[in-house]
Amino acid sequence: MPGAGYPNDSDAVAEERERWVRETSTRDRVYETAIQLYEPATAETVADRARCSEGAAREHLEWFSDRGIVEPIDGRPKRYQRNDAYFEWIRANELRRECTPSELETRLEDLVEDERAYLDRYGVDSPQQVDALEAGDYDSIETVWEDVGEWKTIRREIRILERARKDRDAFGGAGIVG
Template sequence: MGNSDSTTGPPSFEDPFVGDDVEQRIYGTMLQTRSPTTASVIAERVDCDPKTARKYLGWFADLGIVTKHDGRPATYERNDAYFEWRRVNQLAATRSLDELRERIRVLTATIKTYEQTYDAVTPAEVDALAAAERDQERTVDDTYGDLADWQSAREERTRLERARQQRAGSEPESVSS
């Protein structure tokens, strides 16, 4: 018997939700969906009845996990704001104020270095081709990598700052005598 018949290990890329129930398959499919999609298309992808898909998608819409767009037919898409909110809450719940502050300091230093390197406030202000031509030691790919890392650092710092504020607001103030 070949290794391909083994039930241990990760699922195939063709059907990553094969062992999950219908709810989990719909949820997983919505996580991967990047544009408004009908319940019928989702049902086809997860191999369930469209009525079942509509039921779960309606429930996910009520929870804020997906956004329902009215129309004929209605479409559903992943609500990125929900997942951002969830990530901030997770950070606030699992990291101490000191951990959050330290990571914000590190990211701020990283961002400042990119700002100085590229003489810009945001990565969007940088012409990657022109920057690579000015700095002969860096390739265009290096520059694009820097810009992506810089943008990621900015987004992570914003997320951590929101978590820090949330965490600070939930902790009692220390009283000095």
Template sequence: MADGDTSGGPPAFEDAFGGDDVEQRVYGTILQTRNPTAANEIAEGADCDPKTARKYLRWFTELGIVTRHDGRPVTYERNDTYFEWRRIDRLATDHSVDALQQRVRELTARIDAYEDVYDASTPAAVDAVAAAEASDDRTIDDVYSDLGDWKTAREERRRHERARQQRSGAGTGRVSG
């Protein structure tokens, strides 16, 4: 895309939040951080004043979206636990208990198939190189792809099961409608 192109496409990754308001830019910047980061660096990434960034970071900390680490300087990082909870809550809100149970069954069948193929209980227990060498039809890339899919299926099953329990009120103390 040439400079000045106004086709309405997405902004360049370097300026992914350029059109958003300051709150969204700070939020977007914190989502992209992988390590505790100082407010000044977050402000730079969000293209705003550090004082403004600190204001939003305090608010995001109160909401549980961000974790604050005291020190010199104070740093902030994305609270992955919050986002995990949010994903599970969204599943519980958007799907019935029956739909969640069905998805758990589907994922369990997929996981069981991988356990049978690789004769292991987890993807971490598989030596990918040895599995590829022992196979007539799987390359190392196929094995790594399987292991990634297997790991994802296990994580997804755990989320769907937690959402099912939340939706049904099992063990949460919550009554769902």
């Protein structure tokens, strides 16, 4: 509660942002901002969020684009968004290195079982087809949306585990593959 010895929330946020700017390189700030771009954003928007010049943001975004971390979207002005496939590839490689084939198989089986439960519960083929209003009464809408979010996460994890398993089979479990 402000005024009772507690800092004002906006002051605390501003102080934390200033510390971030002081202690983090421009490249790292642009990276941290870019990996949160679920919707296309201009270099100007990234620069504003990363607290740097537009030119610096554009230079780093192009560097990240060349490496597949972000995807450029042509147009005027050019926009960028994170490349989810890149981050799935990174996660698949981590799992492939960290897990035995048996562990990957067990995780995959568990997730497939979890997905089957959602398929049975909602009677549709994908989380995108769930209608929260049809699936329950007003009090359960939040629960339905939580289920939909979890179901989407399960599907993403299944994709990643399948990739890790296939890459392990194709490359014998050694090194990073692309």
